[in-house]
Amino acid sequence: MAKRIDISDLDAYYGNFLAVEDVNLAIEPRQVTAFIGPSGCGKSTLLRTLNRMHEVIPGAYVDGKVAFDGEDIYAEDVDPVNVRRLIGMVFQRPNPFPTMSIAGNVVAGLKLDRGRKVKKSEFDDIVERSLRGANLWDEVKDRLDRPGAGLSGGQQQRLCIARAIAVQPQVLLMDEPCSALDPISTLAIEDLVRELREDYTIVIVTHNMQQAARISDTTAFFNLAAVGEPGKLIEAGPTQQMFSNPANKATEDYVTGRFG
Amino acid sequence: MNDLTSGLKRRRATDKVATGVVYLTALIAIIPLVSILIVVFSRGIAAINAEFFTSTMRNISPRREGGGIFHAFIGTLEQVGVATLIAVPVGIMVAIFLVEYGSRGKLAAAVSFFVDVMTGVPSIVAGLFIYTCFILTFGFDRSGFAAALSLTILMLPVVVRTAEEMLKLVPMDLREASYALGVPKWVTIIKIVIPTALSGIITGVMLAVARVAGETAPLLLTTFMTQSLNLDVFSGPQAAIPTFVWDQIANGTNPSMDRAWAGALVLIVLVAVIYIVAKVLAARFAPKSK
Ligand SMILES: Nc1ncnc2c1ncn2[C@@H]1O[C@H](COP(=O)(O)OP(=O)(O)O)[C@@H](O)[C@H]1O
Ligand SMILES: [Mg+2]
Secondary structure, three states: OOOOEEEEEEEEEEOOEEEEEEEEEEEOOOOEEEEEOOOOOOHHHHHHHOOOOHHHOOOEEEEEEEEEOOEEOOOOOOOHHHHHHHEEEEOOOOOOOOOOEHHHHHOHHHHHOHHHOOOHHHHHHHHHHHHHHOOOHHHHOOOOOOEHHHOOHHHHHHHHHHHHHHOOOOEEEEEOOOOOOOHHHHHHHHHHHHHHOOOOEEEEEOOOHHHHHHHOOEEEEEEEOOOOOOEEEEEEEEHHHHHHOOOOHHHHHHHOOOOO | OOOOOOOHHHHHHHHHHHHHHHHHHHHHHHHHHHHHHHHHHHHHHHHOOHHHHHOOOOOOOOOOOOOOOHHHHHHHHHHHHHHHHHHHHHHHHHHHHHHHHOOOOHHHHHHHHHHHHHHOOOHHHHHHHHHHHHHHHOOOOOEHHHHHHHHHHHHHHHHHHHHHHHHHHOOHHHHHHHHHOOOOHHHHHHHHHHHHHHHHHHHHHHHHHHHHHOOOHHHHHHOOOOOOOOOOOOOEOOOOHHHHHHHHHHHOOHHHHHHHHHHHHHHHHHHHHHHHHHHHHHHHHOOOOO
């Protein structure tokens, strides 16, 4: 069910401000692609263009093409809601729905989206399957009806991952999913990403070089010339090569920790 | 005295004085409130009995004891009820428009401006407006419904403003989490945003209800009053607790004054009950983490 994404000539704007300029990048299915680069170089912005979440921000728009298995998600007749059904997202800060229980959070996408037509009787199975998929089941199986907001930060983030995979997307976008978490939770999520890779196309933004090296197959390095300038893709390639023998000087400086 | 302890005594003294002043001010602020409660309770309790709650003032001469507030109680419930039924959905929809759809548009700015203006409208002006518009111009009869419309005008800005503030408090994160699941915007608003803000919205609505429950002037202009029970909110004069109190005071006899105090007591208790119900409901719907 995993699909590929081809980004071509993509510019992303916030009003008049060009935040990301001219990105061309192929994201392969069943791989983990990591976006790395210094703060403000447009990693989150680019990630959000991939499921049309970018345009949720007032004034924000995109110029260019993002093909999802060959089909342009920015074509005139494409409904962004449908795009987001297929391309799920996990955010930097865990954001479980505070009015819902743990189980309610997991099936929220199925309940709220009538287009999905899932029977109520299947919900229990989906809750268990998704929570197991997010490595959270054993920790919460006895309190599924408790509020999701009562979990620890790391558990909340895994709950958000369970919520995202419960709707069975084809691609999972993760924007620094570990940046608000302790080391133990971070490891749990890294393990999880490695497992999810079997079934999903994953794009993960990370600040953490070791993390990118540990979990990704492909790494894309972004940089910006100066603050206020647009971010650009500097180079992308197999993670091993990017970290051992990058083509670009700036990439080498960044991955060796000389700046950023 | 060394550097670590210097000035400590003085600072402690200043702290004590400041604390004392704060407590004293709080006490002074409470005095009028407590004395109102004491006076209304002690004077109102005299005329309170079963008859007071179950009978009307029909055929009761002002000089006589007896009679009751039943017709006024029903009138207030109906008028405030109808006003709430109109003001709450309209107010919440306006707030949704302002927060979720119109955030930077000209129309939103205009709506927001008029809501501000409405906040400052004196209640008698709201009554006059309905009187000239609904009764004089369109030729409708005086009715509890006309009164409810004037109360709606008073409630609406309160509901809009509190709902707006509560919706703004809902983190953008939650909306985005919902969109990212492929949930359409309006479903997100109804199923995620409103439930998250519900507790605060309920409090705001109840405070608006409590505020208009004591309005007198607009009722006199729009439904006037009556000594009898009128269950039909859509036709003819209808009594209400505030106008009942006003009428009894106007009579000026001792039994009437007792009834006026008793009416005031009922009104205060009614508002207190509304307030408590609001607190309970708000706690019930507040997002939980335990
Ligand atoms: N909501 C927004 N409105 C305006 N500018 C934004 C917004 N979000 C991000 N930006 C700008 O876009 C650029 C890229 O930001 P971002 O994608 O968040 O970078 P990164 O995730 O790589 O740190 C930055 O200059 C940032 O200030
Ligand atoms: Mg970012």
